Structures are given as structure tokens and as C-alpha cells.
Amino acid sequence: MTVTLTTTTITHPLATLRADEIAAAAAIVADAGLVQDTTKFVYVGLLEAPKSAVLAWEAGTGSLPARQVRVQLLELATGVQHDVVADVTAGAVVSVEQLDTAEVGQLPILDTEFELIPEIVAASTEWAAALAARGLTPEQVVTVPLSAGVFGHEDEVGKRMARVFAFRMDHPADHPWAHPVDGLVAYVNLTTREVTRVIDHAVMPVPAEHGNYTDPSLAGTPRTTLKPIEITQPQGASFQVSDDGEVTWEGWRLRVSFDAREGLVLHRMSVADGDEQRPVVYRASISEMVVPYADPSPTRYWQNYFDTGEYLFGRYVNSLELGCDCLGEIHYLDVTLADESGAPRVVKNGICMHEEDYGVLWKHSDIFTGINETRRQRRLVISFFTTVGNYDYGFYWYLYLDGTIECEAKLTGFLFSSAYPGAGADGEPYAFASEVAPGLGAPYHQHLFSARLDLDVDGTPNAVDEVDAVRLPISETNPWGNAFTARRTRLVSEAQAARVADGAVGRTWHISSTERTNRLGRPTAYALYAQETPTLMAAPDSSIAARAAFATKHVWVTQFADDERYAAGTHVNQHAGGAGLPAFQAADRSLEGTDVVVWHTFGLTHFPRPEDWPVMPVDYAKFTLKPYGFFDRNPTLGLAASTSSHCAPAASSGAAGQCCGGTHGDGPCPHHHG
Structure with a gap:
């Protein structure tokens, strides 16, 4: 039966989807005849109203936009896939697209499909024989199914595929990542539920040493020397959170929501300047991430995972616990998602918010006046953790008292392991992996994130300048050679707006208003400070370079479009490439005084260490947005000691x-x- 909702229950068009809206969307697509006995709901998420409609509603010049939900469906028995838009305000289907999987790729992989893998591979005589050659049976191993990518295999075009590794698991509490069954991989058709190919490249010894990091044989005697640290705020936290996700803190105002694909999303970020609330960011999220591996062996060349577009990493959000994941005066938000049957499910404490002291904000001891003043920095932290297979990722957004915004990814968990082949005939170590335990390898790899930053610095009309430090030669105007200056290059159109960071010149990007200036007559702006880490290391003509083109540059700038949401395109799983940012950029639209979106690639290139095993200490990747002439002076002068x-x-x-x-x-x- 069709379920409709009344607009009076919606307080803001960008509020995160509620359980009743998820249930209504599922009922609408079922009423439309799109749900069969074996149909699974792959993705259910808010299709945000057009930006212009949201801004008009906020300004009081437009009506409350309809609430529309994007629903992606997979028919397990046939592989038929639909991308549907349902209007839960009107109780009707808006559009239905049946995907041409040979052309646009596949919907993300489901847990249900992963759960089918052990039975599928166990039925393969070739797989069983390969395990037997290693002294193993299917019962002794766990299977790890992974996204297949696109590598020109004609028999996989339009087929829903996965590739499968095996890991020995010695007992129920044993971490199998310590025992990779290397040199072996199975290709599986998820629709026909059959193994289409087994690659048995080499019989390699299964590493014997366990990786059970809580076992005293590895962990040793627990330390007792650390004294407790207690973080308390006797008067409570300084921020406020409304029932529909609006957050206010020390002049900051923003909305928090959660999406099964992107995870945490921040909307409508603005900061107070006196009595005025000035806009900075319309929407910020992690649009995509890719984890490309460097081992070119016949069983591993295809390892490139898009944890957002192929796996929907928001689905795996953790339920956080006070004192472990967050410290202090904590405010948690539950996360409501759809399960694979379309029913709402709630993850308790999926989002964590708290304040942190962050050391000295500013300080001066003056030799003339004797005035000695110090102010301390503080930041608001909004975060979530997600576990995708072996890795755990934390995403932390920080808002500071001085108007700074940061995003930091924290990476921990288990390395994806291999058997370590040892030295080659030339005596050199294996070139594509580290040995992290006896006989245990960890292939070199990267973690590359794409942050989509829809900036509205003092309003929608913005422009972007690339700013470099420039060393000047000795000349008549620089007789002593001490001079250097800043060179600003305006990015006037999308064709020139795919850029790389350069630490040698301290390259930054300034996103400025084209309609507002500060008291010095300069455009008000925010500056993006990138980490100059490597971009995608794969060859430019490789499959992964085509599919993850966003990761070949640190910064892309595009003109805003409501339907340009994902850096690698809408459908990523088994898509051949060219979608997303290269397609957006091809229009070569103007970036002068218009609504711009900055896409920033940041991340890590990981050559694993023995210290990363058996559980990896957190590694970090981040970027910063700082006000640059946005304020007329230091905005924290009024901060009390x-x-x-x-x-x-x-x-x-x-x-x-x-x-x-x-x-x-x-x-x-x-x-x-x-």
C-alpha cells in the first residue's frame, strides 16, 4: 500500500532521511511492481532538492521542495537493475531507469552476494583441487570476495562479477588476514552463481604466524603505568544540536546528515561575523575513495577498490562508544539507513560530536607594554567510523574558533595481506610488497579520497585563483636577491582547472567572492591548503587511471550542477572509466563569478611497515580550508581568557x-x- 507523508513533518529540505521516509520509498517502488521475491535494495538515499530551490525556500521566496528518494534495486535471480526516484511527498514514482550494465556498469555489491560466495566456490572442482594442492579444504578457509574492476575480459562484459581470495582460519577467534592462500584467485559470476575462472598461478607457503593482536603471546603483559586522563566539561558542551540535525557552535551554523554512500555530509556551513551569518560551504562530503594496489602478479593485478562507489562505505558505519572512539562531553546522533529488504535500520551512535582543546590559539608577551595574553584554541569535532573489510576509516571534520575548517581521514585496521615471495634471482627484495611478519607480505597501495566541496564564500558567485610562491632573481628592483612574491593565476574555465599540488612553491587555491570585498578592498576568500602527497601512481593508460581519473590530480574545479555528485561517476562498479570529473570537465564551463565546486584528492601512499602489523596504528591524511581576507581582522579578539x-x-x-x-x-x- 502506498505511503504518503505530509510536508508539515519536514523542517528542512536537507534533513537526513527518516525511517518513515525510507519505509514510504520502499512501499512506493513495490507498488510500482519493481520489487520481486529476490529483489534487493542496494541504495536508498535522499535525492537532494535542487540547490536553487533550497536557497529560495530558505530566503522565503520559494515553497518547501518535495522530498525525493533515490532507490537502486537489484534482482538477484536475473541481474536486472533499476535506478528509481520516488517522491515520498506525493507518494509516486518520478522516474525509472533500467541499467544497461554493459554500458554503465553495475550497482554496488551487496552483503547478500558476499554471503553466497563460500557456497559458490566450494562447488567448483577446480577451486577445491587448487586448495588440495596446498593441503587445504574449503572448510579450512574463509573467502574474501572483492570488486572485479574492468580489464577487457570479453566474457565479463555486462556480467555481475567478483574476484575471490582465500585465507586460512585456524579457529573461530583466529584473524585470517595472517594466513593468505596466495597465488590463487577465483572469478565468480554473481548472477549465475558459478566460478567462471580459477587462476592458480603459484603454490606459495601459507604464512604460519598468527595475527591475533589481543592474544597475550603477541600483546604481552598489559601496561599499567599510564595514569588516567579525564576530560570533563562541568557546565556541559558549548554546542547545540536540533532534532533535525542543525548544529550551532561559537558562531558556526551548519546541518549534519548521513548517506549510505558518502557517509557524513555537512550542509549550509556559515560563520558569524558580528551580527551577520556569512555563508562559506553549501555542501561538503567524501564523494569517492579508491584503494589501488601495486602488485602486478597474475592473481593481484586487478586489486583496485572504490570503497564509496562499489561498496557504499556509509552502510558500514560503526556504533561508537564513549571513552573509546570519542572523549569528553559527547553528543551522539543515530544513523538511519535502509537494509537490503528496504526496511529502515538504526545504527546507534553513528555520528559523534564533541569539543577538543587544541593548544594555543594566539599568544604575545610584549616587551614595551608588559601585556602578556594567551588564548586557547578549541575545535568542534564531527566524526564517524566505518569498517570496509580489513580497513577501518574514521572521517573527522573540525571547525575552529578562527573560522578554519579541516577534514581528516584516520586509517587503521588490518593490512590486506599476501604471501611474501622473498628475494628474487638477483637477490633483491620483492619490489611490490613489504614483509611485515615471517613470510607475510603487505602489497604497496594507496588510499585516495575525493572531497567534494561546494563552496559559497559570501554567496554563490565565486572564483578560484591558484597561488604560488615565486623566487625572484637579482635585478635592479631586487639588488640583494632577497625578494620573493606571490603569483596568482585565475582558473577561468574547467579546461585549465585540473591541478596538482606543489610543495616547492607552497601552492594553495583561493576561493573568493566576486561580489564582496573586505575593508581593504580585497575579495573575501577561503584558501585550500593541500598536502602534496602523490596522486594515483598507476600508469596513465591503465584501467584504474581511466576509472579513477579524479585521483590523477589534487584539485579539480567545476561549475556547479545538481546532478554532478560523484567524482568517479554515478555507477562505478565495473564501469570502464571516463565518468565523473573528466566528463564534467569536458563541458569547459566558465568559472568566473559563478557557482563553483572544488574537488580535492588527498590521501596516503602506503609502503607498509612491520609496525603496521598485526593491527595498524592510525595513519592520517587531511586538508585545510582557512579564511583568507574573509574577516577584516583576527576574528578571535573577543575570546575570553x-x-x-x-x-x-x-x-x-x-x-x-x-x-x-x-x-x-x-x-x-x-x-x-x-
């Missing part, structure tokens, strides 16, 4: 500079921590 008992003002002039007023004697304050 700390009144914490650990940072009391000096009791006398003799105790100046001691944060506890000399109560601990003449030595350094033990409470001071930078």
Missing part, C-alpha cells in the same frame, strides 16, 4: 607567565600542555 582551574590568571606580577598563578612554586606549571 580561560577560566579553567588549570589555567588561572597569575596571582601576582612575580608569577606572570605561570598558568596556575604560581600555586605550584617557581617551576613550570605541571598543568600546562601546550
Whole structure:
């Protein structure tokens, strides 16, 4: 039966999907005859209203936009796939597209399909024989099915494929990542449920040493020397969160939502300047990520995973726990998603919000006036963690008191392992992996994220300049050779707006208003500071370079379009490439004084260490957006000195500079921590 919703229950068009909306969307597509006995819901997410409609509604010049939901369906028995838009306000289907999988690729892979793999491969005599040659049976191994990519195999065109590795698991609590059954891979057709090919390249010893990192034989005796750290806010947190996801904190105002594909999404970010609330970012998210591996062996050449577009990493959001994932005065938000039957499911505590002290914000001890002032920085943290197979990823958005915005990815979990072949005939170590334990390899790989940043700096009309530090030669105007300057290059159209970072010249990108200036007559702006880490290392004419073209540049700038949401295109799984940013850029639209979107590739190139095994300490990748002439002066001058008992003002002039007023004697304050 069709379910309809009343618009009076919706407080903002960008509010995250509610459980009743998910149920309504599922009912609408079922009523339309699109759901059979073996139909699975691959993706259910809010199809955000056009930006122009949202801005008009907020301005009071337009009506509340209809709530529309994108529903992607897979018929397991036949492989037929549909991309549907349902209007849950009107209770009707808006559009239905049956995908031509040979042309546009496949919908993301489902957990249900992964669960079919053990039975499928166990039925293959070739797979069983390959395991037997290694002294193993199907019962002794677990299977790890992975996205197949596109490599010109004619028998896979239009077919829904996965590739499967085996790992020995010695007992129910044994981490199988320590025991890869290497030199062997199976290709599986997920629709016909058959093994189409087994590549048995080499029989390699299965590494024996376990990787059970909580086992005392590895972990050793627990440490008892660390004293507790307690973070308390006796008067509570300084931020507020409304029922529909609006957050306010120290002048910042934004909306928080969650999507099964992109995970955490931030909308309508603005910051107060006096009595004015000034816009900075319309929408920010992780649009895509790819993990390309470097091992070219016959069983591993295809390892390139799009954790967003192929797996929908938002589905695997963790339920967070106080004192482990977040510290302090915590506010959690539950995450509501659709399961594979289309029913809503709730992940408790999926999003964590808290404040953190972040050291000194500004400080000066003046030799003329004797004034000695210090202010401490603080940041609001909005985060979530997701586990995709072996890796765990945390995504943290930070808002600072001075208007700075940062995004940081935290990477931990298990390395994806291989058997380590040892030295070659020339005596050189294996060129494409590290040995992290005896006989255990970890192939070199990258983690490359694409942040989609729809910036509206002081409004929609913006422009982007690339800014480099320039060393000047000795000349009449620079007789002593000390001069250097900044060179600004306006990115006037999309054709020239695919750029690489360059640490040698301190390259940044300034996104500025074309309608507003500061008191010095300069355009108000925010600057993107990128980490100059390697872009995609694969060959330019490789399959993965075509499919993950976004990762070949650090920065792309495009003119805004409502339907240009994903850096690698809408349908990523088994898509041959060319979609997403290269297709968007091909229009070569103007970037002068228009609505621009900045896409930033950031990440890690990982040559694993023994210290990354058996569980990897967190590694980090991040970028920063800083106000650059956005404010007329330091916006934190009005920030009060700390009144914490650990940072009391000096009791006398003799105790100046001691944060506890000399109560601990003449030595350094033990409470001071930078």
C-alpha cells in the first residue's frame, strides 16, 4: 500500500532521511511492481532538492521542495537493475531507469552476494583441487570476495562479477588476514552463481604466524603505568544540536546528515561575523575513495577498490562508544539507513560530536607594554567510523574558533595481506610488497579520497585563483636577491582547472567572492591548503587511471550542477572509466563569478611497515580550508581568557607567565600542555 507523508513533518529540505521516509520509498517502488521475491535494495538515499530551490525556500521566496528518494534495486535471480526516484511527498514514482550494465556498469555489491560466495566456490572442482594442492579444504578457509574492476575480459562484459581470495582460519577467534592462500584467485559470476575462472598461478607457503593482536603471546603483559586522563566539561558542551540535525557552535551554523554512500555530509556551513551569518560551504562530503594496489602478479593485478562507489562505505558505519572512539562531553546522533529488504535500520551512535582543546590559539608577551595574553584554541569535532573489510576509516571534520575548517581521514585496521615471495634471482627484495611478519607480505597501495566541496564564500558567485610562491632573481628592483612574491593565476574555465599540488612553491587555491570585498578592498576568500602527497601512481593508460581519473590530480574545479555528485561517476562498479570529473570537465564551463565546486584528492601512499602489523596504528591524511581576507581582522579578539582551574590568571606580577598563578612554586606549571 502506498505511503504518503505530509510536508508539515519536514523542517528542512536537507534533513537526513527518516525511517518513515525510507519505509514510504520502499512501499512506493513495490507498488510500482519493481520489487520481486529476490529483489534487493542496494541504495536508498535522499535525492537532494535542487540547490536553487533550497536557497529560495530558505530566503522565503520559494515553497518547501518535495522530498525525493533515490532507490537502486537489484534482482538477484536475473541481474536486472533499476535506478528509481520516488517522491515520498506525493507518494509516486518520478522516474525509472533500467541499467544497461554493459554500458554503465553495475550497482554496488551487496552483503547478500558476499554471503553466497563460500557456497559458490566450494562447488567448483577446480577451486577445491587448487586448495588440495596446498593441503587445504574449503572448510579450512574463509573467502574474501572483492570488486572485479574492468580489464577487457570479453566474457565479463555486462556480467555481475567478483574476484575471490582465500585465507586460512585456524579457529573461530583466529584473524585470517595472517594466513593468505596466495597465488590463487577465483572469478565468480554473481548472477549465475558459478566460478567462471580459477587462476592458480603459484603454490606459495601459507604464512604460519598468527595475527591475533589481543592474544597475550603477541600483546604481552598489559601496561599499567599510564595514569588516567579525564576530560570533563562541568557546565556541559558549548554546542547545540536540533532534532533535525542543525548544529550551532561559537558562531558556526551548519546541518549534519548521513548517506549510505558518502557517509557524513555537512550542509549550509556559515560563520558569524558580528551580527551577520556569512555563508562559506553549501555542501561538503567524501564523494569517492579508491584503494589501488601495486602488485602486478597474475592473481593481484586487478586489486583496485572504490570503497564509496562499489561498496557504499556509509552502510558500514560503526556504533561508537564513549571513552573509546570519542572523549569528553559527547553528543551522539543515530544513523538511519535502509537494509537490503528496504526496511529502515538504526545504527546507534553513528555520528559523534564533541569539543577538543587544541593548544594555543594566539599568544604575545610584549616587551614595551608588559601585556602578556594567551588564548586557547578549541575545535568542534564531527566524526564517524566505518569498517570496509580489513580497513577501518574514521572521517573527522573540525571547525575552529578562527573560522578554519579541516577534514581528516584516520586509517587503521588490518593490512590486506599476501604471501611474501622473498628475494628474487638477483637477490633483491620483492619490489611490490613489504614483509611485515615471517613470510607475510603487505602489497604497496594507496588510499585516495575525493572531497567534494561546494563552496559559497559570501554567496554563490565565486572564483578560484591558484597561488604560488615565486623566487625572484637579482635585478635592479631586487639588488640583494632577497625578494620573493606571490603569483596568482585565475582558473577561468574547467579546461585549465585540473591541478596538482606543489610543495616547492607552497601552492594553495583561493576561493573568493566576486561580489564582496573586505575593508581593504580585497575579495573575501577561503584558501585550500593541500598536502602534496602523490596522486594515483598507476600508469596513465591503465584501467584504474581511466576509472579513477579524479585521483590523477589534487584539485579539480567545476561549475556547479545538481546532478554532478560523484567524482568517479554515478555507477562505478565495473564501469570502464571516463565518468565523473573528466566528463564534467569536458563541458569547459566558465568559472568566473559563478557557482563553483572544488574537488580535492588527498590521501596516503602506503609502503607498509612491520609496525603496521598485526593491527595498524592510525595513519592520517587531511586538508585545510582557512579564511583568507574573509574577516577584516583576527576574528578571535573577543575570546575570553580561560577560566579553567588549570589555567588561572597569575596571582601576582612575580608569577606572570605561570598558568596556575604560581600555586605550584617557581617551576613550570605541571598543568600546562601546550
